[in-house]
Amino acid sequence: MSELSRAERRQRTERRILDTARELFAQRGFERTTIRAVAQAAEVDPALVMQYYGSKQRLFDAAVRVAEPPAGEAGPEELIEELLGSLDVKLGELPPASLAMMRSMLTHPEAAASARGVLGRQIERVGRSLPGERARLRAALMTMIMLGVAVGHQLLELDELRDVPPEDIARLLRPCLQALSEG
Amino acid sequence: MSELSRAERRQRTERRILDTARELFAQRGFERTTIRAVAQAAEVDPALVMQYYGSKQRLFDAAVRVAEPPAGEAGPEELIEELLGSLDVKLGELPPASLAMMRSMLTHPEAAASARGVLGRQIERVGRSLPGERARLRAALMTMIMLGVAVGHQLLELDELRDVPPEDIARLLRPCLQALSEG
DNA sequence: TCGTTGAGTCAACGACTGTTGAGCGAAATG
DNA sequence: CATTTCGCTCAACAGTCGTTGACTCAACGA
Numbered sequence: 001m002s003e004l005s006r007a008e009r010r011q012r013t014e015r016r017i018l019d020t021a022r023e024l025f026a027q028r029g030f031e032r033t034t035i036r037a038v039a040q041a042a043e044v045d046p047a048l049v050m051q052y053y054g055s056k057q058r059l060f061d062a063a064v065r066v067a068e069p070p071a072g073e074a075g076p077e078e079l080i081e082e083l084l085g086s087l088d089v090k091l092g093e094l095p096p097a098s099l100a101m102m103r104s105m106l107t108h109p110e111a112a113a114s115a116r117g118v119l120g121r122q123i124e125r126v127g128r129s130l131p132g133e134r135a136r137l138r139a140a141l142m143t144m145i146m147l148g149v150a151v152g153h154q155l156l157e158l159d160e161l162r163d164v165p166p167e168d169i170a171r172l173l174r175p176c177l178q179a180l181s182e183g
Numbered sequence: 184m185s186e187l188s189r190a191e192r193r194q195r196t197e198r199r200i201l202d203t204a205r206e207l208f209a210q211r212g213f214e215r216t217t218i219r220a221v222a223q224a225a226e227v228d229p230a231l232v233m234q235y236y237g238s239k240q241r242l243f244d245a246a247v248r249v250a251e252p253p254a255g256e257a258g259p260e261e262l263i264e265e266l267l268g269s270l271d272v273k274l275g276e277l278p279p280a281s282l283a284m285m286r287s288m289l290t291h292p293e294a295a296a297s298a299r300g301v302l303g304r305q306i307e308r309v310g311r312s313l314p315g316e317r318a319r320l321r322a323a324l325m326t327m328i329m330l331g332v333a334v335g336h337q338l339l340e341l342d343e344l345r346d347v348p349p350e351d352i353a354r355l356l357r358p359c360l361q362a363l364s365e366g
Numbered sequence: 367t368c369g370t371t372g373a374g375t376c377a378a379c380g381a382c383t384g385t386t387g388a389g390c391g392a393a394a395t396g
Numbered sequence: 397c398a399t400t401t402c403g404c405t406c407a408a409c410a411g412t413c414g415t416t417g418a419c420t421c422a423a424c425g426a
Contacts, residue, residue, distance in 0.1 A: 006393055010403065029290035031214040035384065045405050050385060106338050107212035107290045116339060123343055134355070140343035141332060141355055148331020149324060155289050156299060160306055160323035172317070172324055176359035189423055193373065218414065228375050233415060 014052050017042045021049075022063040025100035030060055030108040057110065064101040064114060068121065076181045079126050083146050083177060084170040094154055102147075103155060119143055132183035142180050149173065197235050200225045204232075205246040208283035213243055213291040240293065247284040247297060251304065259364045262309050266329050266360060267353045277337055285330075286338060302326055315366035325363050332356065 004012070020042040024033040035056055039046040053059040069082065094102075101118070104111035127139030149169065153161040161169070187195070203225040207216040218239055222229040236242035252265065277285075284301070287294035310322030332352065336344040344352070 006401095006403070013403080032290060034382085036382090046384085047386080047406080048404060051404085056384065103289050105289075106286050106334070107215060112339060116341060119335070119339070119341065120343075123341075134351075136343050137347060137351070138355060140335065140341060141352070141359075144331040144335040144341075144344075145328050145359070146331070147335065148327040148329070151289070151334065152302070152323065152327040152330065156295060156302070158299060158302065158306075158323060158327075160303070160319050161327075164320060168317075168320070169324070172321060172363060175362035176324075176328070179358035179362055180355060189371095189373070196373080217412085219412090229414085230376080230416080231374060234374085239414065 013042075013044065013048070017044060017049055017052060018059075018062055021059050022096045022100055025060060025063050026096045026103055027099075028103075030056075030104040030111060035059075060100075060104075060108075060110070064097050064111065066095065066097045066101060066118065068118065069125075071125075074129060076130060079129060080142075080174065080177045080181060083126070083142060084173060094150065099154060102151065119147070130181060138180045142177050145173070145176060145180075196225075196227065196231070200227060200232055200235060201242075201245055202279075204242050205279045205283055208243060208246050209279045209286055210282075211286075213239075213287040213294060218242075243283075243287075243291075243293070247280050247294065249278065249280045249284060249301065251301065252308075254308075257312060259313060262312060263325075263357065263360045263364060266309070266325060267356060277333065282337060285334065302330070313364060321363045325360050328356070328359060328363075 017038065021033070021038045024038055024041065035049050036046050038059070039049050042049075049059065053062060074082065101111055101114055105115035106112070123136065123139045123143050125139075126142060127136040130139055132138075149161075152158045153169075200221065204216070204221045207221055207224065218232050219229050221242070222232050225232075232242065236245060257265065284294055284297055288298035289295070306319060306322045306326050308322075309325060310319040313322055315321075332344075335341045336352075
């Protein structure tokens with residue numbers, strides 16, 4: 001039937017485990033996601049998950065590794081659009097890796113550290129290209145605004161934010177971010 | 184030595200267990216907080232916790248029961264000040280029951296439901312006294328802004344928000360909320 | 367003073383968890 | 397075809413958890 005070399009099958013299995021884990025971590029968090037559940041959803045023996053990823057924590061690390069935006073400089077207006085677009089709203093859905101990290105960041109220490117890292121870098125990036133005083137603090141508030149909306153929208157799934165076109169949210173949020181962007 | 188009636192000691196023990204549980208739930212979340220840990224911190228046998236509260240879930244329910252603001256009507260400016268004040272920033276610290284609920288709201292289904300309830304009522308309250316179109320959506324965004332800042336400040340403990348006088352945060356956030364409050 | 371109540375403890379059960387080492391069987395290699 | 401490699405499974409261990417029932421003993425009421 002399927003003409004797959006051993007190496008190919010092996011890579012496919014490993015990736016299937018990783019994708020399944022990401023999804024489960026994203027929707028249940030670290031503690032409620034068991035190796036056994038990942039294995040079952042990936043149609044694999046639990047021991048295989050361990051063999052490939054070493055431990056549940058390392059599986060989680062691999063699952064939440066997230067691509068960060070390029071390090072180039074940008075003006076405040078572009079950064080606002082980047083915030084509105086990349087962090088959450090415009091696409092209507094965050095990448096599963098980000099969701100997985102966010103889901104566990106309040107209850108799993110390692111996820112919290114990871115989130116602090118990502119958010120810290122974004123704050124620094126935004127703050128560096130912000131004019132006026134207290135740039136870092138204002139950048140932090142801008143970032144937390146986006147985080148709050150993302151949490152309510154994608155993790156808590158509040159009725160009031162459901163089925164709202166991302167454009168509408170972006171349009172309402174823009175003045176808030178601009179107010180913080182200017183002194 | 185201590186002149187305490189049996190009923191008094193009993194009430195005191197029960198309350199000590201509840202306070203301890205609240206604190207542990209607030210700083211570790213539902214899953215990482217064990218009945219055994221609560222019992223040890225309260226200097227009591229784990230079985231006693233069960234005897235008083237029935238189950239871990241019911242202990243959690245009792246621990247996160249939070250006082251909601253009175254139902255009276257208010258104008259937009261007052262509501263902004265109430266948001267800035269009560270939800271988190273002005274006092275510099277949220278009540279432990281709120282922290283406990285927030286800590287677990289992304290990973291524990293019952294905590295999520297509880298959070299949706301509290302946030303939903305606040306959104307409705309704010310939205311009802313907001314002029315213009317899309318009042319509920321704008322109220323939801325205002326609420327999520329406060330939630331995001333509270334999360335970053337009190338749960339993630341971001342460096343950029345640490346040791347910042349709550350007044351400063353409130354002053355920077357006010358224009359954001361006003362932008363959403365007006366059409 | 368004596369029997370009763372009830373606050374609190376002790377030891378254990380059963381379920382579930384992450385993790386491990388031995389082993390199977392098919393694909394790769396010669 | 398014979399042998400080795402290795403993807404994968406099976407069964408089990410050790411620990412932790414929520415939860416329970418029997419028990420202890422000091423405070424209480426008559």
